[in-house]
């Protein structure tokens with residue numbers, strides 16, 4: 369799948385966004401190395417704190433279906449906002465554990481596009497190696 373195709377899949381996922389409070393719609397799509405794709409959307413909650421972001425929904429779905437960091441090829445995150453949707457801090461922490469540091473992350477809002485990685489998005493990462501002592 370090309371970068372543009374993956375971005376288009378994320379826009380399809382965005383149509384399922386549940387964002388009655390913010391009206392800020394986000395879609396995400398993960399492509400696995402075996403060709404499977406996993407959609408995610410932001411799913412808001414009246415409590416606000418229980419809201420889940422699109423990229424976490426997508427990566428949790430990929431993991432729930434057996435993917436691991438080495439079988440995730442790329443992640444696209446798109447929004448209908450005025451600028452590209454950079455992942456929030458919680459998502460950056462989750463993605464640094466669940467993706468390889470150089471896995472491509474494509475960001476788009478339909479007008480602007482950027483390719484990045486979790487290595488770039490989250491320097492000085494707090495990781496598994498910080499809490500697991502042998």
Ligand SMILES: [Zn+2]
Pocket residue numbers: 421422424455456457458459460
């Ligand atoms: Zn987030």
